[in-house]
Amino acid sequence: MMAFFARFTLTGPSNWIIQRITAIVMAAYLFFIVGFLVINPALTYDQWSALNGLLSMRIFTLVTIAAVAFHAWIGMRCVLTDYITVRLIGPKANGVRNVLQLGLGFIILLYLMWTIKILWGL
Amino acid sequence: MLNVSIYRYNPEVDDEPYMQDFQFDTEGKDIMVLDVLEKLKIQDPSLVFRRSCREGVCGSDGVNISGKNGLACITPLSEAVKGNKLVIRPLPGLPVIRDLVIDMGQFYAQYEKIQPYMINNSPAPAIERLQSPEERAKLDGLYECILCACCSTACPSFWWNPEKFIGPSGLLQAYRFLADSRDTATEERLANLDDPFSVFRCHGIMNCVQVCPKGLNPTKAIGHIRNMLIRSAT
Amino acid sequence: MGSLRKMSFDAVIVGGGGSGMRAALQLAQSGYNTAVITKVFPTRSHTVSAQGGITCAIASDDPNDQWQWHMYDTIKGSDYIGDQEAIEYMCQTGPEAIFELEHMGLPFSRTEEGRIYQRPFGGQSKDYGAGGQAARTCAAADRTGHALLHTLYQGNLKNKTVFLNEWFAVDIVKNADGAVVGVVAIDIETGETVFVESKATVFATGGAGRIYASTTNAHICTGDGVGMALRAGFPVQDIEMWQFHPTGIHGAGTLVTEGCRGEGGYLINKDGERFMERYAPNAKDLAGRDVVARSMVLEILEGRGCGPDGDHVYLKLDHLGEEMLNSKLPGILELSRTFAHADPVKEPIPVVPTCHYMMGGIPTNVDGQALTIDREGKDKVIEGFYACGEAACVSVHGANRLGGNSLLDLVVFGRASGIFIEKQLSEGITLKEATEADIQRAMVGLNRINQSSDGENAAVLRAELQTIMQNYFGVFRRGDYMKQGIEKLDELRLRVENVYLDDKSNSFNTARLEALELQNLFETAYATAISAEGRTESRGAHAREDFQERDDENWLCHSIYFPGSKEIGKRPVNFTLKTREPFEPKIRTY
Numbered sequence: 013m014m015a016f017f018a019r020f021t022l023t024g025p026s027n028w029i030i031q032r033i034t035a036i037v038m039a040a041y042l043f044f045i046v047g048f049l050v051i052n053p054a055l056t057y058d059q060w061s062a063l064n065g066l067l068s069m070r071i072f073t074l075v076t077i078a079a080v081a082f083h084a085w086i087g088m089r090c091v092l093t094d095y096i097t098v099r100l101i102g103p104k105a106n107g108v109r110n111v112l113q114l115g116l117g118f119i120i121l122l123y124l125m126w127t128i129k130i131l132w133g134l
Numbered sequence: 135m136l137n138v139s140i141y142r143y144n145p146e147v148d149d150e151p152y153m154q155d156f157q158f159d160t161e162g163k164d165i166m167v168l169d170v171l172e173k174l175k176i177q178d179p180s181l182v183f184r185r186s187c188r189e190g191v192c193g194s195d196g197v198n199i200s201g202k203n204g205l206a207c208i209t210p211l212s213e214a215v216k217g218n219k220l221v222i223r224p225l226p227g228l229p230v231i232r233d234l235v236i237d238m239g240q241f242y243a244q245y246e247k248i249q250p251y252m253i254n255n256s257p258a259p260a261i262e263r264l265q266s267p268e269e270r271a272k273l274d275g276l277y278e279c280i281l282c283a284c285c286s287t288a289c290p291s292f293w294w295n296p297e298k299f300i301g302p303s304g305l306l307q308a309y310r311f312l313a314d315s316r317d318t319a320t321e322e323r324l325a326n327l328d329d330p331f332s333v334f335r336c337h338g339i340m341n342c343v344q345v346c347p348k349g350l351n352p353t354k355a356i357g358h359i360r361n362m363l364i365r366s367a368t
Numbered sequence: 369m370g371s372l373r374k375m376s377f378d379a380v381i382v383g384g385g386g387s388g389m390r391a392a393l394q395l396a397q398s399g400y401n402t403a404v405i406t407k408v409f410p411t412r413s414h415t416v417s418a419q420g421g422i423t424c425a426i427a428s429d430d431p432n433d434q435w436q437w438h439m440y441d442t443i444k445g446s447d448y449i450g451d452q453e454a455i456e457y458m459c460q461t462g463p464e465a466i467f468e469l470e471h472m473g474l475p476f477s478r479t480e481e482g483r484i485y486q487r488p489f490g491g492q493s494k495d496y497g498a499g500g501q502a503a504r505t506c507a508a509a510d511r512t513g514h515a516l517l518h519t520l521y522q523g524n525l526k527n528k529t530v531f532l533n534e535w536f537a538v539d540i541v542k543n544a545d546g547a548v549v550g551v552v553a554i555d556i557e558t559g560e561t562v563f564v565e566s567k568a569t570v571f572a573t574g575g576a577g578r579i580y581a582s583t584t585n586a587h588i589c590t591g592d593g594v595g596m597a598l599r600a601g602f603p604v605q606d607i608e609m610w611q612f613h614p615t616g617i618h619g620a621g622t623l624v625t626e627g628c629r630g631e632g633g634y635l636i637n638k639d640g641e642r643f644m645e646r647y648a649p650n651a652k653d654l655a656g657r658d659v660v661a662r663s664m665v666l667e668i669l670e671g672r673g674c675g676p677d678g679d680h681v682y683l684k685l686d687h688l689g690e691e692m693l694n695s696k697l698p699g700i701l702e703l704s705r706t707f708a709h710a711d712p713v714k715e716p717i718p719v720v721p722t723c724h725y726m727m728g729g730i731p732t733n734v735d736g737q738a739l740t741i742d743r744e745g746k747d748k749v750i751e752g753f754y755a756c757g758e759a760a761c762v763s764v765h766g767a768n769r770l771g772g773n774s775l776l777d778l779v780v781f782g783r784a785s786g787i788f789i790e791k792q793l794s795e796g797i798t799l800k801e802a803t804e805a806d807i808q809r810a811m812v813g814l815n816r817i818n819q820s821s822d823g824e825n826a827a828v829l830r831a832e833l834q835t836i837m838q839n840y841f842g843v844f845r846r847g848d849y850m851k852q853g854i855e856k857l858d859e860l861r862l863r864v865e866n867v868y869l870d871d872k873s874n875s876f877n878t879a880r881l882e883a884l885e886l887q888n889l890f891e892t893a894y895a896t897a898i899s900a901e902g903r904t905e906s907r908g909a910h911a912r913e914d915f916q917e918r919d920d921e922n923w924l925c926h927s928i929y930f931p932g933s934k935e936i937g938k939r940p941v942n943f944t945l946k947t948r949e950p951f952e953p954k955i956r957t958y
Contacts, residue, residue, distance in 0.1 A: 024327075024334035025367035028360065090335075094294040146873045176827040179879035180871040184408070187586040189622045189703060191514055192412040208706050231557055232876040238409075251522035252473030261426070261463075262470040264482030270475065277475045277508075277515060281411055314473065 387757025394786025418513025446766025559874025595888025616722025767908020
């Protein structure tokens with residue numbers, strides 16, 4: 013499973029496609045939320061709660077957060093491999109980058125699980 | 135008098151590089167930046183720069199002129215001088231050997247990586263391989279590259295990853311062979327480029343397009359390669 | 369001084385331009401350990417500036433075209449001192465060499481049939497001059513040299529040729545037998561001097577247009593090969609024959625291809641008259657380059673020049689239309705806008721005859737073997753030494769080169785040298801090893817510069833040399849002027865030998881290179897001066913006011929300049945063709 017993900021998120025074309033697809037998902041979610049707020053200027057807690065109680069809405073939110081997770085993973089990895097390199101900061105770069113990457117992956121996973129916990133009230 | 139400020143560094147003498155100021159009399163003429171360098175070299179023969187054709191086709195004298203990469207021989211002072219000051223530095227991002235001369239090893243290594251030669255293993259005909267004018271037109275805007283490195287050394291992605299990102303110049307040449315109807319190694323070429331760095335570190339900043347002295351468009355060529363890679367991956 | 373580091377190769381090619389890389393390619397393909405010494409990265413060599421194309425009878429424009437017609441044109445163009453055997457070989461082998469380049473990927477422009485596009489160039493005819501203008505110059509837009517040079521570099525990369533990029537060859541190393549066994553060269557980046565030993569040393573060092581003040585040639589065209597050969601005591605041939613290209617941009621010197629006139633452009637004087645109709649009623653603007661250049665100078669001298677000083681003429685292209693100019697002559701539009709501040713789509717380009725090509729050079733046979741003349745006046749091969757391209761005089765251009773023939777020359781004879789050396793290497797070459805003294809002899813010039821403590825700056829001396837050559841040995845020449853010029857050169861020689869190098873550092877010291885180049889320029893210029901003064905006739909590019917006629921009785925021959933005695937001798941022109949009767953000299957009209 014991890015190997016599959018590693019390979020999947022490592023090739024150039026899949027990275028590129030994932031970044032675009034996840035961007036579309038995030039944009040769609042943003043538009044939806046902003047639109048919902050504009051249509052309901054006097055939003056009440058009940059309305060908001062009802063919306064987020066819908067199974068479809070919860071799936072939409074989860075998919076979006078998953079998209080954020082992928083997007084952040086690929087984007088941040090790109091930043092790390094640009095700046096934390098042997099050429100720029102010396103031989104310790106690979107170790108430092110791996111640690112940072114591991115930390116990044118851990119945080120992203122944590123956020124993802126936290127989202128599930130919130131959405132399904134586990 | 136024009137104030138000319140030039141990056142100087144001689145590894146045998148200087149601990150670190152410095153900017154040296156010269157006063158230069160243009161005699162009111164709009165000459166080229168290379169003419170200024172040539173005249174200054176008569177004053178100070180230790181000033182070092184590369185030059186050859188002096189007409190913008192050999193690609194020797196790529197330098198950073200008042201902040202923008204370009205060829206000294208075809209950049210007139212009227213374009214280069216800002217507030218009576220001309221600042222000439224080596225192309226950024228690659229190691230400096232001396233003064234305005236950089237070590238282009240990494241740039242050439244990326245060029246060599248893309249297999250910059252025709253691959254067609256079918257037996258050659260007795261005459262030329264035929265190619266229609268339309269097929270040939272696809273090479274326009276690609277084959278004219280003069281390997282001056284103005285584009286690649288203006289590219290932040292190349293600054294960060296000169297060992298792994300091919301860079302705009304190399305990719306333009308990669309596409310020159312992908313686009314050639316006579317070349318049969320499309321799959322092999324794409325396979326060589328299929329990783330997160332070689333092509334996909336291009337983030338469409340387009341500095342390359344802005345500085346290319348031959349008016350070429352590497353970003354567009356990179357877009358074509360990217361689309362070919364995605365199509366072959368899906 | 370300790371002994372130098374030594375590097376050894378089967379073959380060393382000095383010069384990374386078209387002919388050098390074609391020779392290298394041939395040798396690398398057959399697996400020989402081949403190195404190219406080049407003072408600039410190969411694609412920065414002057415071949416890159418060639419524009420219009422490469423002339424060759426590939427029968428694309430005219431399916432009935434024949435290489436024999438091309439041979440006739442070339443012999444006539446040479447004013448009959450081109451060696452017919454060599455011209456025959458070039459024209460006959462040409463198509464094969466062109467198709468090889470195409471197969472290597474050279475992006476030629478194309479016809480509707482998908483074949484290589486050919487355009488008309490000066491001096492081209494069908495049916496031995498009887499069939500009108502031919503279109504025989506194969507073109508990649510107006511960037512043929514660029515396309516050719518890059519393709520050859522790419523071919524060499526593919527075949528893993530060793531490139532000693534940014535290395536400068538200083539002088540020839542000869543062994544006890546007088547054979548060439550390599551060169552002493554400087555690694556420019558580090559300043560290290562190395563003895564590069566080789567079983568075959570090929571000089572593909574290009575021309576020396578920088579001996580003139582106004583030239584289309586790159587800064588790097590300093591006659592390094594000719595200079596080295598002369599210092600080694602070897603002769604040069606027909607070195608008085610310098611082509612002045614009709615259309616260099618006035619003031620800047622940059623080349624405007626003859627292809628402009630091939631595509632329908634023409635020259636006009638200040639009255640707007642198409643004056644070439646008077647000088648060459650049939651070929652008009654597409655007469656031989658020597659004829660057009662002289663006609664232009666006459667127009668200017670007779671007061672019909674253009675501009676405030678009346679010192680140039682115009683090349684008119686605007687009638688050809690923007691679309692055509694964009695597709696066929698895009699590079700010219702760029703150059704003219706940049707250097708002449710004239711947009712050819714709307715206005716004519718100011719042009720003037722400008723030094724362009726050295727027809728003479730190191731005499732060689734068809735296999736690229738360099739020749740000298742023995743005591744009996746017979747050709748003698750110099751063991752281990754080869755030359756090709758502009759540095760060589762094989763001689764296919766004689767007294768005047770036709771446009772598009774230089775690229776063919778360098779491809780065909782680069783290839784021929786490679787093939788011949790390949791054969792020799794396979795049969796085994798044994799040359800005596802150079803002794804320490806032999807190597808030190810090649811270091812004399814460099815040592816003198818490195819130890820110089822006073823004297824003049826190379827750039828100042830170079831400018832003086834260029835002015836002398838421009839004033840005394842230009843398009844039109846006169847004996848008494850040339851004698852004055854030679855006196856001035858004699859005076860300059862001492863100062864050139866005493867050139868001062870202030871900066872003695874090692875790392876990328878271009879001042880040192882310029883001092884060395886100055887010596888090469890001077891040797892070439894001096895040989896030119898002596899030969900020009902000695903040839904008492906007018907032939908091809910060599911036009912004398914005091915000897916206005918061609919003198920076949922005395923001068924239907926090559927001149928040979930010997931550096932030891934600083935005198936010229938004569939060498940017979942080759943009049944043997946394998947495929948037909950030779951072409952006898954005729955009066956040359958266009």
